[in-house]
Amino acid sequence: MDDNIARIVDIAVDLAEPLLDLAELFPAERPEITRNENYYEVTIPNYSDTQFQEHFRMSRETFEVLLQRVQQFVEVTRIPLRKKLLFTLWTISKQNSFLEAGDRFGFAKSSGHGIFIEMIRVLGQMCQTYINWPNLEAQMHIANVFQRRSHGIPGIVGAIDGCHIQIKQPEGNAFDYYNRKGMHSVILQGKYSRYI
Structure with missing residues (x-):
């Protein structure tokens, strides 16, 4: 029985080798994805206070306080915490998919989803500090x-x-x-x- 399996594996390897050579000749190219440029870097800082409030459902001042408090719970990464938090607030505030929100902030759908989960977990940890039932x-x-x-x-x-x-x-x-x-x-x- 083991000899039969070994022969099948050998045959499969022999059949696959030419395909590997073809793959080297024609490498798969990832399509270039066009995303919104500079939304976080340029557009958001230029929002009026009213526009900021409309898009993120809080004032800039409230956002800054929230950002300071969230910093205690998050490790520094290459993506600025401010950008992660704004992305998460945008996603909560709008009925956009991760694809749409990610496009606006320059994230792939999967990256946006990971950022969202990270920030929601942090906010969940913080909520017991701020939401208390009265005595x-x-x-x-x-x-x-x-x-x-x-x-x-x-x-x-x-x-x-x-x-x-x-x-x-x-x-x-x-x-x-x-x-x-x-x-x-x-x-x-x-x-x-x-x-x-």
Whole structure:
């Protein structure tokens, strides 16, 4: 049996050798991909404050504070952290694919996806520092304030809402992401209380 396998391997190698020679004669060229040039370097710095807020859903000042706080959690790489964070905020704020967002920031789709995952993990680590449920005393205070402002609705500590963020149909479990609006999405859920 082992002799048969060895002979099959020899035959396969003999058949493949001419193909290897052809591959050397005609090397595969990666197509040149045209991407937006200088969006991060030129366009974003020239945005007015209003344009920056519209595109990234926060003021420049808030972005700078976020950038400083994120720096503690990230190792220095060849891609500037500012660019990674802006790319991630763009991706969260828009309904663009990684291909579209990556094109704008000069990243390949796979690089953009990796950057997005890295930044989301960092933001996830940070969230427990900034999102805290109030203690019982604070909950009672919040409920009293809310009751006064709502003209009598008792026991409210905060408000919660959500929205659908459209995504491409995921492989494997697309049904789990299909919503009543007839699209595939993930749900962003947010809570609000000025005290939380």
